[in-house]
Amino acid sequence: MRHQMTMDREFLLPASRRFILASFIAAVLLEWLPWHGMALVLRPDFVGLMLLYWCTHKPHRVGIGIGWMLGIFVDVADASLFGQHALAYSVLAFGGLALNRRVQMFSLKEQSVHVFVLLLASYAVYALVHWQVLGYVEWSYFLGSLTSALLWAPLTLLIQTLRRPRRNPNEL
Amino acid sequence: MALEDTRTLRFFNRGPSAVARLVFFSVLSLLLLFVDARYQYLESARQVISIIIYPFQRLTALPGEMWDGANAFISLQSHLVADNAQLHLRHDADSAQLKQMETVLSENAQLRALLEIKQRAEYSVQAAQIVYLERDIFKRKLFVDAGEQNGVQAGRAVVDNSGVVGQVTRTYPYLSEVTLVTDKDNVVPVQLVRTGLRAAVFGSGNISELELRYQPVDVDIQVGDELVTSGMDGTYPPALPVAKVIRVERDPAYPFARIACVPLAGVDRHRTLLIVSGVPTLPPRPAAGDAHGTAVPGKKTPRRGTP
Numbered sequence: 001m002r003h004q005m006t007m008d009r010e011f012l013l014p015a016s017r018r019f020i021l022a023s024f025i026a027a028v029l030l031e032w033l034p035w036h037g038m039a040l041v042l043r044p045d046f047v048g049l050m051l052l053y054w055c056t057h058k059p060h061r062v063g064i065g066i067g068w069m070l071g072i073f074v075d076v077a078d079a080s081l082f083g084q085h086a087l088a089y090s091v092l093a094f095g096g097l098a099l100n101r102r103v104q105m106f107s108l109k110e111q112s113v114h115v116f117v118l119l120l121a122s123y124a125v126y127a128l129v130h131w132q133v134l135g136y137v138e139w140s141y142f143l144g145s146l147t148s149a150l151l152w153a154p155l156t157l158l159i160q161t162l163r164r165p166r167r168n169p170n171e172l
Numbered sequence: 173m174a175l176e177d178t179r180t181l182r183f184f185n186r187g188p189s190a191v192a193r194l195v196f197f198s199v200l201s202l203l204l205l206f207v208d209a210r211y212q213y214l215e216s217a218r219q220v221i222s223i224i225i226y227p228f229q230r231l232t233a234l235p236g237e238m239w240d241g242a243n244a245f246i247s248l249q250s251h252l253v254a255d256n257a258q259l260h261l262r263h264d265a266d267s268a269q270l271k272q273m274e275t276v277l278s279e280n281a282q283l284r285a286l287l288e289i290k291q292r293a294e295y296s297v298q299a300a301q302i303v304y305l306e307r308d309i310f311k312r313k314l315f316v317d318a319g320e321q322n323g324v325q326a327g328r329a330v331v332d333n334s335g336v337v338g339q340v341t342r343t344y345p346y347l348s349e350v351t352l353v354t355d356k357d358n359v360v361p362v363q364l365v366r367t368g369l370r371a372a373v374f375g376s377g378n379i380s381e382l383e384l385r386y387q388p389v390d391v392d393i394q395v396g397d398e399l400v401t402s403g404m405d406g407t408y409p410p411a412l413p414v415a416k417v418i419r420v421e422r423d424p425a426y427p428f429a430r431i432a433c434v435p436l437a438g439v440d441r442h443r444t445l446l447i448v449s450g451v452p453t454l455p456p457r458p459a460a461g462d463a464h465g466t467a468v469p470g471k472k473t474p475r476r477g478t479p
Contacts, residue, residue, distance in 0.1 A: 025228070032232035034304040064190065068197040076221040077229060079313055079342065079349050082214050083204030090197040097190045133209050136356065138377070 015058055015163055023050055023159065024070065032077060041140050044148040047074060048092055048122060049155055052115060055096025056103045067093030084129050092122035108153040116149035215342075222344040229315075229347070233303050240443070295409050297331070297446040298322065303347060312338075312355035312379060316445055319346045327407060329448040335413040335436035336360065336401060337445055350445070353414065353435055354379050362414050363402040367392055370402050373415055373433060382415050384431035389422045391429055399433060409448055 027050035035043045047070055054062035071086030078085065095118035103111055123145045131137045188196070208214050300316035318324050320343045328340040330350045338352040353360050356377035362384075363370050369392070373382045387393065397417040403410025415433035422429050 028228060029232050032229060032304070034233065034236055064193045064197050068201065071201070073221065073225055076218055077225050079315075081205055082208035082218070083201035086204070087198060087201035090194060090201060094190060094194040129205060133205070134356075136377070 014165075015054075015061070017061075019163070020054060020058070020061060023054075026050075028070075028073070028077075031074070041143055042147050043144060044151045045119065045123075045144055048089060048119060049115075049148050049151060051089060051093055052096045052118060052152075053155060053159060055093050056100050059097050059100045062093070063097060064090050064093040081129070081133060084126060087129060088122045088126040091125050092118060095121060108156060111156070112149050112152045115152045116145065119145040119148050219344060222347065226344075226346055229303065295448050297448050298324070300324075300330075300348070300445055300447055302443050302445060312352040312358075312375065312377065313341075314338075314350050314352065315347050316350055316447070317347060318447060319344050319348050321345055323449070324348045324447055325449075329408045329412075331412055331446050331448060332437045332444075333446075334438060335415075336408060337437045339407060340447065348447070352379075353437075354382060360408065360414055361402045361404045362399040364393065365398045365400055366394075367397075369393070370404070371399075373399060376432075380434055382433040382435055384417070384433055385428065387429050387431060389424055389426070389429045393417055393420055393429070393431055395420055398436075 024047070027046040030046040031043070051062065051067050051070060055067070067089040068086045071084075071089035072082070074080075074085040074089075075082055099114055099118065103114065106114070120142070123142055127137050127141060204214070298318060300318035300322075303315045303317045316330070324340055324343050326340050326343050330337045330340060336353055338350045338355070338358070340348045341351040342349040351358060352375070353373070354375045354377070356375055358375035359372050361370070362373050371384055371387060374385050376383050384393070384399070395417055398413060399415045399417070401408040401410055401412045401414055413436045415435050417431060418434050419432040420429060421431075
């Protein structure tokens with residue numbers, strides 16, 4: 001019961017607009033680091049994860065529209081087709097919103113499994129578009145969804161810690 | 173503690189439902205995808221957004237640059253001296269060869285003049301730093317820090333000191349996108365150094381492999397043969413090393429031999445690339461002189477793949 005209480009409270013932690021923006025910028029910067037070779041194949045989708053986090057935790061603030069805009073920026077930076085990431089992130093954000101009510105009941109491990117399915121769907125959308133336009137798919141691309149899902153728990157813990165208000169050390 | 177978000181999701185009065193928004197944005201994305209894949213209308217929007225995100229992109233390249241800078245700063249004096257000595261030796265050897273090369277060049281020019289072949293114009297190169305490598309495993313692309321502002325145009329060839337790297341496929345104000353020769357189905361017209369055979373190598377999508385397609389099973393190609401650009405498409409200057417044959421499979425069951433090559437340019441070894449500019453537009457019909465390997469009129473020239 002106590003566990004449930006703390007979980008609930010975690011979800012009610014405040015998040016300022018500035019904090020959300022900063023977290024997205026951090027995710028984008030991580031994603032744009034010069035990954036190469038095997039690291040590139042295994043690179044987690046930081047932007048997608050961050051989007052999913054905010055969609056499940058603050059659905060009033062971050063939704064499909066913001067996911068779509070992020071996708072457009074990533075499209076330009078990655079020189080992919082306009083709308084390719086945007087479509088994938090819209091789907092991901094929708095999944096996050098749908099998961100919002102349920103995810104509060106689950107432990108981090110169970111959440112990770114849900115997140116993996118959602119990420120897989122978003123990766124599939126991206127690959128599908130690529131296949132339709134350019135005619136081939138690299139299957140190793142999907143490995144990224146697995147590493148992203150594994151990163152869900154650490155990422156959640158990190159952001160929860162950052163969101164927790166600082167205690168006054170003089171407080172009883 | 174802020175309380176504005178503690179209420180549950182309001183089911184009314186919160187605008188369009190999530191499904192409606194998903195449909196709206198999906199349709200918008202698909203529309204953009206369609207327009208971008210078929211037409212070129214969105215290039216200006218891409219340019220504008222690229223300027224907005226340019227500072228962030230440079231920021232991500234910063235750790236690598238700082239690492240390099242720090243390495244250079246703390247590298248030992250003895251290393252530098254040894255390096256310097258080696259480079260001096262190399263320079264001496266090279267300059268001796270260059271002297272020979274000059275003699276050969278002048279001789280060649282003389283012979284060309286005798287045979288009335290048009291001179292190949294000199295081309296100039298422009299150095300550019302790799303800002304970052306490909307970030308999408310589907311594509312073999314990288315970005316360099318010279319863009320429209322530096323006079324780079326799409327279609328320019330990009331080389332390094334050991335061979336052809338690729339081609340500029342899109343330019344932004346401060347960046348250029350370079351598609352590597354190993355990009356899937358990218359075509360480079362080449363010539364075999366040993367036999368003079370003209371062919372085309374295709375990118376395989378794998379960073380360390382190229383394919384030499386459409387050669388008959390009994391073609392005279394051996395493992396270790398070097399391929400250089402033939403210069404026949406006017407994109408790549410002639411005689412730049414491209415690849416080396418590493419595997420030849422001759423299976424009579426197939427109409428063509430399967431020939432794999434490894435690209436010679438080391439994209440992952442250098443930070444600096446050279447963008448070739450001023451490659452002469454080829455004359456519509458070259459003068460006589462087939463024996464020298466110039467283009468034969470009417471022969472189908474492999475065109476470079478569109479990005």
